[in-house]
Amino acid sequence: MLVLHYAPGTIASAVAIALEELGLPYELQQVSFAEAEQTGPAFHALNPKGRVPVLVTARGPLTETGAILEYLAQLAPAGGPEGAALMPADAYDAARVRSVMYYLASTVHVAHAHMRRGTRWATQESSFADMAAKVPQNMADCCAFLEDNVIEGPFVLGETLTLADPYLYVITTWLKADEVDIAEYPKLAVFAAAMEERASVATVRSRNMLSR
Ligand SMILES: N[C@@H](CCC(=O)N[C@@H](CS)C(=O)NCC(=O)O)C(=O)O
Structure with a gap:
């Protein structure tokens, strides 16, 4: 198991x-x-x-x-009960999914972590507030990039759910704490709403595993 x-x-x-x-x-x-x-x-x-x-x-x-x-x-290469395979068989589309996930891991998640995890990057108390203060701008920049260049809508790659979607969705649940208003990014807002309609997200939310 x-x-x-x-x-x-x-x-x-x-x-x-x-x-x-x-x-x-x-x-x-x-x-x-x-x-x-x-x-x-x-x-x-x-x-x-x-x-x-x-x-x-x-x-x-x-x-x-x-x-x-x-x-x-x-x-589960054939997908789950709802049929979504989550990783496209097509090499280019699969690379696009990875491209989004690598960006989320290496840039967006790291930008978010500067709000509360400043001790990873600095030692002086005075540095932490400065790093936290930059988080809203950095996260807003990431949202603008995703909005303008990445999200096809409603999901990242269009109509089909992929691995990039749960990854990005959880990050959208951090935006309020990062002082970013998701409503300023219409595609991102539609994406989050589409994810919230899914039974998978409802189940995970019912276990108090999601912010917001
Ligand atoms: N690159 C890692 C990052 C994982 C990560 O930073 N997780 C955070 C929670 S979102 C954590 O465990 N933080 C604990 C800590 O910093 O002590 C991944 O994507 O799995």
Whole structure:
């Protein structure tokens, strides 16, 4: 049985949405950030990086959201009960999905983390407020890029759901805390609304795994 180690409101919820979409059986294991469980030896045995998500498989733990999502898509190449395969068979479209996921991982998630995780990049107390102050602008720039260049609508690649969608959706749930008004990005707002209509998102939200 797959076991998803997660904390509420984190990018681990993208993995839960994909598991639901694909109809794959899994169990949840909550990691308490309040108790700094992700910094302890038990969790580090699963992920020495001290981050969620971790997906524990029969062959061992997997980390990094994009890699886990691709693994799930390969486990269910024909898609889930609603038929969405989540990773296109076409090489160009598959690369587009990866391109979005890499951007979300390397740029958008990192921009967001500067709000509360400044200790990763600086040591002086005075630096943290300055980094946090820049988050709304950086996240707004990311939203504008996604709006103008990426989202076909309603989903990232158009009518068909892909791995990029749960990944991007969870990030949209962080925008309010990042002081970005999603209403200023009509395609992004339509995208988030379309995701919220999905049973997968409703299920994950009912478990208090999503912000907003
Ligand atoms: N690149 C990693 C980033 C994972 C990550 O930063 N997760 C955050 C939650 S969204 C975390 O576990 N933070 C714990 C900490 O910083 O102590 C991935 O996509 O899996």
